[in-house]
Amino acid sequence: MAKTDVKTGKLERYGLTDDQLRALLRNMLLQRQLDNRGFQLNRQGKVPFALGSEGHEALQAGAAMAFDRGKDILAPYYRDLGLCLGIGLTPYEILLSIFARASDHNGGRQFPNHYSSKAAGLMSFSSILAAHIPHAVGAAYALQYRGDSRRAVLVTCGDGTTSEGEWHESMNFASIHKLPLVMLVENNEWAISTPLEMQMAQPEIWKRAAGYGMPGLRFNGFDPIETYGVVKDAMDRARSGGGPTLLEGMCYRYLAHSTDDNDMTYRTKEIVQERRKNDPVPRFEALLVEYGIMSEKDVDAMRKDVLRETNEATDAAETQPYPQASDLYTHVYEGAWEPWQ
Amino acid sequence: MAVSSSNATSTVMNNVEAVRATLYEALKNDDRTVILGEDVGARGNVFLITKDFINEFGSQRIIDTPIAEASIVGIAVGMAMEGLRPIAEIQFADFIYPAFNQIVGEAAKTRYRSNGEYTCPMVIRTPYGGGVRGALSHSVSIEALFYHVPGLKIVAPAFPADVKGMLNTAIDDNDPVLFLEHKKTYRLIKGEVPDGHYTIPFGKANVLKEGTQLTVVSYGLYVHWALEAAQKLQEEGVSVEVIDLRSIRPMDKGTILRSVEKTRKLLVIHEDNKFGGIGAEISAMVAENALFHLDAPIRRLCGPDVPAMGYALPLEEEFMSSPGEMAEAMRELVRF
Amino acid sequence: MAPRVDTSFERHGLTDEQLVTLFRVMLTHRTLESRGFQLNRQGKIPFASAGEGHEAVQAGAALAFERGTDVLVPYYRDLGLNVGIGLSPYEVLLSLFGRAADHSAGRQFPHHYASRKLGLYSISSIIAAQLPHAAGAAYAIKLRGERRAVLTTCGDGATSEGEWHESMNFAAVHRLPIVFLVENNEWAISTPLAKQMAQPDIYKRAEGYGLPGVVVDGMDPIACYAAVKSALDRARSGGGPTLVEAKCYRFLAHTTDDDDRSYRSREEVAERRKGDPVPCFERTLLERGIMTEGEVEALKRSVLEEANEATDRAEAMPYSQAHDLYTEVYADGWEPWRDIDG
DSSP states (O other), X not given: OOOBOTTTOOBOOTTOOHHHHHHHHHHHHHHXXXXXXXXXXXXTTSSSOOOOOTTOHHHHHHHXXXXXXXXXXXXXXXXXXXXXXXXTOOHHHHHHHHHTOTTSTTTTOXXXXXXXXXXXXBOOOOSSTTTHHHHHHHHHHHHHHHTOTTOOEEEEEETGGGGSHHXXXXXXXXXXXXXXXXXXXXXXXXXXXXXXXXXXXXXXGGGHHHHHTSOEEEEEXXXXXXXXHHHHHHHHHHHTTOOOEEEEEEOOOOSOSSTTOOGGGTSOHHHHHHHHTTOXXXXXXXXXXXXXXXXXXXXXHHHHHHHHHHHHHHHHHHTSOOOOGGGGGSSSSSSOXXXXX | OOEEOSSTTEEEEEHHHHHHHHHHHHHHHOTTEEEEETTOSTTOOTTSTTTTHHHHHOTTTEEEOOSOHHHHHHHHHHHHHTTOEEEEEOSSGGGOGGGHIIIIIIGGGHHHHTTTSSOOOOEEEEEEOOSSSOGGGSOOOOHHHHTTOTTOEEXXXXXXXXXXXXXXXXXXXXXXEEEEEETTHHHHOEEEEESSOOOOOTTOOEEEEOOSSEEEEEXXXXXXXXXXXXXXXXXXXXXXXXXXXXXXXXXXXXXXXXXXXXXXXXXXXEEEESTTSHHHHHHHHHHHHHGGGOSSOOEEEEEOSSSOOOSSHHHHHHHSXXXXXXXXXXXXXXXX | OOOOOOTTOOXXXXXXXXHHHHHHHHHXXXXXXXXXXXXXXXXXXXXXXXXXXXHHHXXXXXXXXXXXXXXXXXXXXXHHHHHHTTOXXXXXXXXHHTOTTSTTTTOSOTTOOOBTTTTBOOOOSSTTTHHHHHHHHHHHHHHTTOSOOEEEEEETGGGGSHHHHHHHHHHHHTTOSEEEEXXXXXXXXXXXXXXXOSSOOGGGGHHHHTSOEEEEETTOHHHHHHHHHHHHHHHHTTOOOEEEEEEOOOOSOSBTTOXXXXXXXXXXXXXXXXXXXXXXXXXXXXXXXXXXXHHHHHHHHHHHXXXXXXXXXXXXXXXXXXXXGGSSSSSSOSOSOOOSXX
């Protein structure tokens, strides 16, 4: 957990104010609550599918805080609920996505957790691993080409995606052109059922950066403050013409891959329980209390508030209408969709 | 180089020059336009289509990419989502397969999956087709692999004037367009190209020759040979209508149906292999809409269903249909 | 024979005879390649590609290849490697002429050889597409517990492809018996290294995959032999994969269809020609007293005669016939429509 300056005994907070630290926690609590909500709704038979990112909360809250709203671009993957929240998506928008309602950004077309919002700088993406990384590179190229200074692209993926050819092609192209891009790998050690050692012979993904001639760095993704500091540095470098960075944030996937997965077929309860001891959410709560940034009562109130907000969002989204059958035929092309004309 | 004709409003060009002139105009007129692909810079593309562009427009707009087709298309998708108007080049259509997901799974679905919030205005240009001793990896036709895909547009103009008009349309289009250039027509086919900016809409076929006894639908290199065959038959007193499809998705229903209802016979000719090819869709559409206008079965003269044309001359010749074979297929169907 | 004067000569255990073999493969490589260009200029064949500058790395690698045991999955600029593992000049010429007796029956482009007997895999022209095949073959060898290895090659350009990355990663995960030899000639057709990658040492990427990376002077056939030999030995004995980067140069244009004057200067090429591995190795052999000038001349004559004879023989062979277009599509027939009951 967050480093303490040994000399002063003070928290290393990378310039974050108390308000910002509390915002980090709120984001983390909200992530977990919304993740749970997706699973609950699935168990209640209300939604066919949900996807959890428990274990990624600290990493995503920290990275989101380094994102410059209204300027930067985020090209996330499907396990980035917290990151999307952190850059401005509302719980209501998340629930619209889970319920696949008409007023969802995608009009209920995409799987849950596949957000997009032009207003938020959030690029549309598919479920296909690594397919979004060249898009992020293309967007970064556009920023550089137009001379949009002080803007950068934050692109994320899991450890599994680093095995894809497009990951390599994108890293290579970004480094050749010194693009304003941060490649943030959220290493949760599992590609659905495939553990790291079956994915790569040496487990330190950040070390591949040297082969591309770009800086690479590994950090503790359970620490939202350290994550913020590391991602902020890399984003600042990208924004100021310093080129791309490969970041590897170490975290863990506590839940199964999705509501359709049973992780007990490939890992034991004991392993997951052992790793739960590092759960970033209670640890960050404790840290804020320890350093007097929040009282236990404050934390409790925040939890309640997050639950209230989630409940309200759930109710509001659930009562929204589905898209209509005729909506199947819109947005195929700009104009008509019929192939015969 | 292109030569100005006596008519001051047009210029005689071949297909390479038409592509080149249109790309040049796009680069000149819109600084959102960038070209990316293998060897498009100093080499000026392997057919010299982009020769010297890098000197005029700079290496930021004429991007020599590493050999990595999936990311050539994928990066273009991201550029398009972020407001540029990229023109990606796949050096030979045969090299497009690594980019299949980016074209089919990403570019064609971006608008749809984001409910119109993000779009993918980009062009993917690629030379295709055989008859140039290109063997297994420099000869293929790829249109049938992609024309099944909603969200994608595919055109294959065969004449320099159409190349210019349709490439302009492709560049202006707000959706991804796969722009196919038959490489054997590159220098073989010359024609008058109107000067100045103009566009030709997609989904509009062109009746190259009117006739009464048989409708022939073709595109690409073969439309030239089909026309040659039809003109030969004209001398024999047989009247064949030749339609240049030009646009594969969307496809022109009206022109085909009106022609078939007049001639009552249909022959589709294409270089791509027959099974599941463009001719299959045209045949099904005509059967659905005009079955009782037909006086003969629909016929298709297509490439054989083998993986590719071989390098050795007899293998290539066997794969390709000649104007003579086309004339024979026309005679046979007229006689039916 | 002149006495050997330089005892520091590092020959990595190669006998005089093997050194002469290296040189013969290099000369054959160059001669056959020139022949391809000549035949193209004479209008006898539509296409040829060239690997001038790759002679040393290919002759060296081929000598490290264990015939009858190892598997070679090459790329299209590997004429010398193919000749070095046993392909005859006649077979090369059959490929250039696209004749029926060619291994692919004239289907493939020149220099896309395949020979099951030689352990030489069939390849396409698609960059990097052969590398996953090589990894798959190595997996099969490992699964069966055989003491064999796969040598697979590509140019610098192919290392930008996703399939290169995927193959390296998979080979490393499974510690496969495979050697990835990158023949880095600095040019991907017209694209120089600087536009292909931000840092130019491809072997340095090996660490990221958790496998050894080695760099070698690709103009030195003995050094190339040693590097590939030690990597193949390690692969055969269960030590896993190696990435070997041989730095060489492409002296000619990409193919007969390319004009390299549009993207690189004559001065650059002339400067690099000074390091031409063929005359350089000839000098080495003469200086070390391994061959006399007379022996070198005789060898060159013999290689040329062999090439001439192969040319005449291959040219006189027939093309495939039209009906050969329809064979070997599937194990049974080629028609997609079937009427099993009728």
